[in-house]
Amino acid sequence: MSKMVKSGLCVSMMMTASAVWAQETADSVAPEAATSGQIQALSEAARAAVSAKRDGQVVEAQNWMVAAANPHAVEAGAEVLRNGGTAADAMVAVQTVLGLVEPQSSGLGGGAFLVWYDGASQSLTTLDARETAPLAATPRLFQNEAGEPLKFFEAVVGGRSVGTPGTPALLEEAHRRWGRASWPSLFDAGIELAEQGFEVSPRLAGLVERDAERLARFPTTAEYFLPGGAPLQVGDVLTNSAYAQTLNVLAAKGADGFYTGSIAADIVATVRGAEGNPGVLSQTDLALYQVKERDAVCAAYRAYDVCGMGPPSSGALTVGQILGMLYSYDLAALGAENPESWRLIGDASRLAFADRGRYMADSDYVPMPTAGLVDKDYLAERAKLLAGDDALPEVAPGNPEFDHALNWANDEAIELPSTSHISIVDQYGNVLSMTTTIENAFGSRLMTNGFLLNNELTDFSFRTHRDGVPIANRLEPGKRPRSSMSPTIVMQDGAPVLAIGSPGGSRIIGYVATAIVGWADWGMDVQQALSAPHLVNRFGTYDIEQGTDAEALQTPLEEMGYKVNLRDLTSGLHAIEIGETLKGGADPRREGIALGE
């Protein structure tokens, strides 16, 4: 069975704010290096890559490269690439290991977006493996009997938030289109590590400890993450025989082995049987799941075209809007330490988030002004709003060219930071940029067959209307929730020059846009662009990464009229620059590396 369908273009939508602040907790686990045991277990090349990241240096290679959030996953991908596999082959190995060693962020129970530059045809395309709302779900899934939105974690924890996973179908579809290696061999690393065990990383242990109460709600999940009732500790050796068995099924039967049969039955039973908060996912939803091919959405910036994932992601459109507005200003002359640069970036982001909140959703369900949102003239007009000296007193959505009479009310979906990003370049000139997620850290907290199930449906707006006007990103049966994931390939004269992306909820958009500015405008190499301190503005408040040099910008930005919030900003950027050589970088805030030969 093919789980793939080709869809036409895309389109999209919008924002909101105040409800978000009270909820944001999930990204502040201290970034620590891997344990010494983990480092000893790595190959010499991977140990060198860990050192390079610690020293802030790019990793350079001639033939291929992989950058992702965990050294085990990177090594699995490197082995595939070394043996002549493609970037698509390597991605299968990377993702299946990530689902084991970084289970809180992504895995078989989640969804992903993949941007692909094909070396042979010299063309760009994207695959949408976003979760879908069950056919039995109603637009009021996340409302109480009075029609009021549920509290965020009341909605998240349990079966109600679980959408039909897309990742297993994506692995198969990417391999079917672009793979060279034998399908079963791509699961070897994940199976071996699941059977023999891996050391629990500092990040995983920290997140388990913080989330222990929620993880304890469901027996299978509790048994795995809180063995004997106590949270996993850093350095514990963890095996996962159920996961090894699931990978064996995928290796033998392909995605069918996941979407039908006993694994599908177990998923449905887990979702529908979730005590206190059951969901409505069915085996029909699983059997009907389709990956969709969509055109890439590109926006011009300086000498580049910045290309990525269109609707149902808001990623490429919002990154493209921010950069499209900044295009009118000389950030290179202003420099990275100039408050004026950050005023421009901050207010360009606010204007882009206003459009995101109104117009962006699953364009298979709602009409969207996709082309209008990244139209050069529209963005040049919006950029004129940035001509002053102070923070804009208020921002509102614009009026992009829209061949549809409908308008939408502003959305209020909450997205917390988790997720993972993979960048890969292979020896055949293929480039892959994929962001993958189960949404919140540990998703719905439900676990079956060795993997966690997503809570992606909470990326929909909990409200359906505002003052009688429908919200584009409201839940509808079969629809895909709006995402912020921004897997990106930057093109120059028709050739790829940078693959980049990050986790981080709706801050993904700021992380990716500012890393591109650092690289394109401020002369940063790829590692410097990922390591640079974060300043992110979505809805008005300026988040500044605490403990970094960016704190010096607090007072000038406050004097311009911004409310400033110093906090951890745990991105997980992974990027590869493609030039005469390959140059890779990994975010120092997470546990990953870049590795190549």
Ligand code: GLY
């Ligand atoms: N759930 C995170 C995102 O899709 O943006």
